Amino acid sequence: MSDIAVIGLGAMGTALAEALLDKGHAVTVWNRSAAKSEVVVAKGAIVARNVEEAVRSSPLVVVCPLVYDTVHEVLGPAGNALSGRTMVNLTNGTPEQARAMSTWAARCGADYIDGGIMAVPPMIGGQHALILYSGSRQAFDAHAGRLDALGTSKYLGEDAGLAPLYDISLLAGMYGLFAGVLQALALTGKAGIPAGEFMPLLTSWLKAMQGALPIWAQQVDSGDHTSNVVSNLGMQADAYVNLVDASRAADVSIELVLPMQNLMRRGVAAGMANADLSSLVGLLSKQDT
Template sequence: MKENKQGNPLGQDWKQTEGHLLPVSVIGLGMMGSALAQAFLKEGRRTTVWNRTPGKAETLAAQGAVAARTVAEAIAASPLIVICVLDYAAVQEILEQAGDVLAGRTVVNLTNGSPAQARQTAAWAAEHGAEYLDGGIMAVPQMIGTSGAFVLYSGSSSAFEAWQPALEKLGSTKYLGGDPGLAPLYDLALLSVMYGMYGGLFHAIAMVRSVGVQAESFTPLVVPWLSAMSASMPQIAQAVDANDHRTDVSSLYINQTGFVNFIDASRELGISTELITPMQALIDRGVAEGHGTDGLTRIIEMIQHPLPD
């Protein structure tokens, strides 16, 4: 870990001593940022907090956090800076207020964004003398600090190694490599799985509710069904990596007929087909391109090679 080249106005030298935890500053106190700060406070770590809306720091201050008056003061207070705000534009706007105070510190950016934005922010941080880790939080605020939370990290390997014990207090850590764009890439990819699952669930609930079936009585069938289907994911990954889309389960031809039934039934029930027609279009395209005997994994190749506009 680099030493603080600018010195610290609070007089601390950041040397780790036995029984003493290095301080951390948390910038951004929305639901997630507040949960992150509370996890550090629970650990007993001196935690400085700052938010563009000052009132959000009051609850944390009552729990023992130090409320900084300015972002520069918050950054000066700690060698580890954890920031979680709305978007990367806000990250840039906030950190630019710190000026040279960032030098010698580690910035861990847990804001959701794109791989390109992460790489640009990492380059900016390096120009200002800071080490940089980008992260993807795979949890909701209530899960932070529990065994169910995990956080993806990429960027400076030395920063991750130095700060992993502190970061483990937020959730299990997984370091993906030196490219700072990897954590947001994995983050968005995993969120894609989640949204796809919920999209299917929402359409299914709309179907059964259209005939008076309560969602609560239908969903007990969903959980074991999805659990059984998710068991095939490792085999799907192997097939894709091997570029082997053969199937003895369900071909695109068969699924093409099934999706006609989905569409017809949905229209008969008077519900929207907006969530399922994109998948139908991809299946139809696969068949039209001569891949009708392949399995659904062929769709991945089509997504990676979209038709020209």
């Protein structure tokens, strides 16, 4: 018997297995392509001959292949073996997929925990690797000691969909940031400005702008977007036009920046010109465009 089974040894699954082994846990692994297990076998992992053997090896079964469909494909035939065990699914997915997987696991007689990994593989095992969990509280409490080997654990609640909800919301913030950085680099690049010269200015600007976010949180929670406004939506909507026009003039694509202009205009048209930018959250709260 092992302490933990890890199913799926891509870049992330391998990092998870390595972190568990580094902390002294006995780990059994399985991956579709057997060759990928060599790295963790060198560190002491046991290779199961098939998925069912991997599942039966341990009370705690961590799965981390590419997508949820793969989880179904791989674990489906071994569902009966999950009975009496805890399944921790760290595959990226949607809240709906997590809840459906939780229902399936319950039918198999397993406790279910969904997870969201807010880290890249080299961070796994360190304190800066945030791992979000939701699902069975009892199972989380029982296995928290082992899961803590992967990074800093944060349990969000019994609804299995919470971890992926937080995960994709955090990713939404990240991709919004990355989209703006791509636009900035395209604009400055067109003007022949080296990215290495521009980037320090951009990073310090973005850090300075983070200061607005706690105020936004207060505004969103209170529903009052007109207090503490230093840069109102109307002013920002007018200035934003220049960002779009300058991109067009430089023959830089506006595909990333146009949706924000449309949303700002919608906010101004809705009478929110004197409110803060945070008021746009309300317009995003239904799919009416």
